Amino acid sequence: MALVIYNTLTKRKEPFKPLETGKVGVYVCGVTAYDKSHLGHARSAINFDVVVRYLRSKGYSVNHITNFTDVDDKLIARAHELRMDPLDLSKQMIDEYFSVMDELKIRRANAYPKASETITDIIEMVKGLVDKGIAYESGGSVYFIVGKVEDYGKLSGQSLDQMITGTRKEPGEDKRDPMDFALWKAAKPGEISWDSPWGRGRPGWHIECSAMCLKHLGKTIDIHGGGTDLIFPHHENEILQSEAYNCAPFVKYWMHNGMLTIDKEKMSKSMKNFFLVREVLKEYTPQTIRFFILNASYRQPLDYAEQSLEDAEKALDKLQNSYEGLLADAERATGDDDAAGISEGYLTAFEKKMDDDFNTREAIAVMYDLAREANRMKGRDRLSRDGVKNIISVFDKFNDIFDVLTEPKTTKVVKGGIDIPDTVETDELLLKSSALTDDEVDRLLQSRAEARDSKDFARADFIRQELARRGIEIQDTPEGAVWKRK
RNA sequence: GCCGGGGUGACAGAGAGGCCAUGUGGCGGACUGCAGAUCCGCAGACAGGAGUUCAAAUCUCCUUCCCGGCCCCA
Numbered sequence: 001m002a003l004v005i006y007n008t009l010t011k012r013k014e015p016f017k018p019l020e021t022g023k024v025g026v027y028v029c030g031v032t033a034y035d036k037s038h039l040g041h042a043r044s045a046i047n048f049d050v051v052v053r054y055l056r057s058k059g060y061s062v063n064h065i066t067n068f069t070d071v072d073d074k075l076i077a078r079a080h081e082l083r084m085d086p087l088d089l090s091k092q093m094i095d096e097y098f099s100v101m102d103e104l105k106i107r108r109a110n111a112y113p114k115a116s117e118t119i120t121d122i123i124e125m126v127k128g129l130v131d132k133g134i135a136y137e138s139g140g141s142v143y144f145i146v147g148k149v150e151d152y153g154k155l156s157g158q159s160l161d162q163m164i165t166g167t168r169k170e171p172g173e174d175k176r177d178p179m180d181f182a183l184w185k186a187a188k189p190g191e192i193s194w195d196s197p198w199g200r201g202r203p204g205w206h207i208e209c210s211a212m213c214l215k216h217l218g219k220t221i222d223i224h225g226g227g228t229d230l231i232f233p234h235h236e237n238e239i240l241q242s243e244a245y246n247c248a249p250f251v252k253y254w255m256h257n258g259m260l261t262i263d264k265e266k267m268s269k270s271m272k273n274f275f276l277v278r279e280v281l282k283e284y285t286p287q288t289i290r291f292f293i294l295n296a297s298y299r300q301p302l303d304y305a306e307q308s309l310e311d312a313e314k315a316l317d318k319l320q321n322s323y324e325g326l327l328a329d330a331e332r333a334t335g336d337d338d339a340a341g342i343s344e345g346y347l348t349a350f351e352k353k354m355d356d357d358f359n360t361r362e363a364i365a366v367m368y369d370l371a372r373e374a375n376r377m378k379g380r381d382r383l384s385r386d387g388v389k390n391i392i393s394v395f396d397k398f399n400d401i402f403d404v405l406t407e408p409k410t411t412k413v414v415k416g417g418i419d420i421p422d423t424v425e426t427d428e429l430l431l432k433s434s435a436l437t438d439d440e441v442d443r444l445l446q447s448r449a450e451a452r453d454s455k456d457f458a459r460a461d462f463i464r465q466e467l468a469r470r471g472i473e474i475q476d477t478p479e480g481a482v483w484k485r486k
Numbered sequence: 487g488c489c490g491g492g493g494u495g496a497c498a499g500a501g502a503g504g505c506c507a508u509g510u511g512g513c514g515g516a517c518u519g520c521a522g523a524u525c526c527g528c529a530g531a532c533a534g535g536a537g538u539u540c541a542a543a544u545c546u547c548c549u550u551c552c553c554g555g556c557c558c559c560a
Contacts, residue, residue, distance in 0.1 A: 011490090028560090031559090032559075042560090044560035045560080156555075158488075158490095159488085159489085162487085163556070225560095226560060227532085228555075228560085229558095229559055230555095230559075230560070231489095231555070232489080233555090233556075259490085259553085259559095259560075264552065266559090268558090268560095269559075270558070270559075295500095295509080296498085297499085297500060300499090301491080302501095303498085306500090307498080308498065308499095311497080311509075314509080314510060315498090315509045317524095321523065322524090325524085359500080361507095362501080362507080364509085365507060365508040369508085378525060379517095380525095419528075457519055461519095461521085464520095473522085474522085475521090476518075476520095476522080476523090482523090
């Protein structure tokens with residue numbers, strides 16, 4: 001089995017072969033830290049989290065770098081509005097970013113370089129480009145000469161001629177050609193700036209990624225990721241700068257995640273149609289959000305709707321139930337099938353789907369098949385303890401990458417009709433206002449079982465209802481009532 | 487205008503030449519005091535039109551509609 005990755009550069013799925021055997025350098029464009037993250041940012045983070053986790057599960061040593069843009073027009077403007085130091089604002093937003101992304105179980109990257117901390121490397125690179133004659137200084141700014149590149153537009157398919165004729169460009173500050181873009185911007189009065197050979201100034205947007213890639217991952221990197229909205233011009237320009245400076249191919253595999261949309265329109269700050277991750281987390285669990293994102297192809301747009309999250313919640317429950325059922329059976333199954341072949345088969349099927357350009361949707365479909373198979377065997381008491389454990393190990397492998405299943409809070413089975421509980425005491429328990437202990441729940445359930453045995457269903461239902469009010473969910477099974485805390 | 491990506495059953499969303507997607511929902515059945523969970527079965531689809539092929543949701547062409555990018559953006 002071999003992993004294939006869809007490469008935006010070639011518009012094809014290609015077998016994945018890192019430059020250096022066993023090692024993978026991954027750079028994913030991060031956010032501009034001027035505001036709180038919305039669900040679109042979370043989508044990108046979750047998608048690439050899974051990419052990195054899967055690569056690691058295949059034994060690759062992954063060096064994952066994600067940047068923060070903390071020097072930028074919008075950020076400066078926002079800081080000015082709030083009368084804050086721009087770096088304090090970005091610091092605050094970065095803390096906020098980590099806070100929500102940690103909740104979403106995003107594994108931390110190996111490093112999170114910031115533009116403000118990469119200035120020396122950026123200046124070095126800009127200087128190099130000027131020396132090579134592919135960039136020029138003008139009015140304290142430095143611009144990249146797009147016209148000097150002969151294979152322009154290899155990532156986005158844009159052609160220079162088209163763009164020149166197709167778009168009218170502002171004459172531009174000090175640009176010689178409207179197509180040229182800024183590597184270094186001269187500081188305006190009062191703006192955050194650094195000393196450079198061209199006077200006080202700050203980096204342009206695209207150059208930071210080029211500098212960071214070189215610094216952390218080398219001249220050529222294996223995987224560069226980001227949203228499809230960054231393909232042009234951001235990633236196109238990164239290619240120009242890096243390849244001109246390094247004289248080496250910049251990126252082997254370009255991966256782009258599709259946009260999160262609302263009513264088919266891109267979620268974005270400027271459209272004001274966004275949902276903050278923090279807000280969504282109040283309504284749905286991290287697992288539900290991850291499942292919603294991963295239950296779709298990372299390359300396509302995905303439409304956000306309350307209903308979709310509700311659906312994801314329900315759909316995920318099915319896997320969670322199956323998983324919990326297996327965990328509960330791990331020490332008490334009595335069948336004789338060790339399910340070795342079945343487990344192996346599903347694991348292989350799962351990996352095969354993931355190997356196909358991280359097809360999480362199909363991988364989930366495999367898990368549903370496994371869940372049904374497991375439920376069926378369990379229902380007929382066919383599985384041995386090893387069998388249960390073998391199947392659990394497939395779920396665990398899946399969960400190492402998807403991180404959507406949780407350990408059940410408590411799952412207990414209470415056999416009914418053994419002891420005659422003291423009814424008075426039971427009623428007291430039902431009136432108790434504080435949380436019930438496990439023992440108390442057990443006692444209530446025994447009382448309920450007693451009531452059921454004597455066909456006093458009104459009382460049985462009353463107890464169930466009272467438990468539900470306290471967040472305890474029960475299910476009757478042939479072995480007795482199973483309960484857990486919600 | 488140019489460059490991309492799409493239009494799949496009630497809904498969400500895979501698949502990319504022949505084989506079952508999957509989940510929710512619907513219908514029928516099993517289990518059950520009820521509920522829930524679970525299992526078995528059923529119905530229902532590939533925007534429209536031409537073409538290639540023994541075979542097309544999947545390839546080609548045309549039409550049409552939608553979305554993204556071309557200032558910032560995951």
